[in-house]
């Protein structure tokens with residue numbers, strides 16, 4: 001039976017939950033998926049780095065949460081920097097789940113690059129490297145004969161990127177529009193129920209939906225990155241961040257929400273891209289008061305949905321969780337399953 005050695009870069013909510021899944025469901029994964037997973041390195045800003053080629057005892061790593069204890073007292077703890085750990089550890093796959101930096105994608109871009117250059121496959125839920133350096137990193141993976149997978153960068157574990165690529169074989173995609181940020185959608189719903197903006201954001205943070213800096217959710221930066229990823233991956237748009245117009249929901253007031261409700265409308269933060277007749281792609285994110293019978297108006301809480309406009313099927317809508325620790329950790333697992341299938345030609349439970 002194949003066992004993949006993995007390194008967890010960032011040990012916050014997502015990679016910690018992946019470690020929990022491996023610790024609690026490792027045997028089932030083995031039986032269901034035909035491969036095992038062993039964590040051989042963890043790096044974290046607060047905890048430090050732990051490298052154990054024979055496999056880390058996850059019950060110990062998972063106990064360190066929030067307190068002052070670090071990896072320092074454990075065998076395999078190391079002071080070397082992330083570059084050295086990523087390049088020299090024995091992992092086959094690097095799971096990159098550090099915070100998203102919407103400006104230049106760092107340090108995640110470097111994490112991914114170091115891994116690919118040293119012949120390791122990468123799965124990431126981090127939007128920065130995918131949106132800002134996706135083409136370059138995909139090419140680097142190909143040059144090195146390894147995989148670069150990023151399903152969780154858009155709609156967490158809901159397999160929108162992989163599904164759309166498969167679904168649109170033989171179809172022409174004209175564009176898409178969607179609700180792509182769980183936090184802002186949750187916040188708009190809570191404001192509709194009478195809560196203030198800050199209290200609603202606090203709830204979204206407690207539920208693990210929000211970015212490290214929730215302004216990324218509220219001001220539309222998160223959706224801007226996701227629209228860029230979908231436009232380049234699915235519409236082959238070849239556009240950059242500056243090409244995606246951005247406006248968030250911070251200017252949507254309780255009064256706006258009440259007025260929309262009285263008119264049979266509901267505010268949503270909508271990300272969209274459309275191919276123009278000359279082949280170029282126009283993309284953006286902005287709040288829109290949708291009529292209640294619009295397909296996206298009923299999408300509530302942290303659920304996301306994206307409606308694809310295709311030539312032969314018309315609108316095809318994919319809906320599912322868009323945020324959350326377990327949902328996003330599952331995305332990493334789905335990336336590893338895809339890598340295994342590509343390597344072996346074996347699809348789990350086939």
Ligand code: HSE
Nearest residue numbers: 181182183210211323
């Ligand atoms: N903060 C993001 C959201 C997480 O709320 O959708 C998933 O990208």
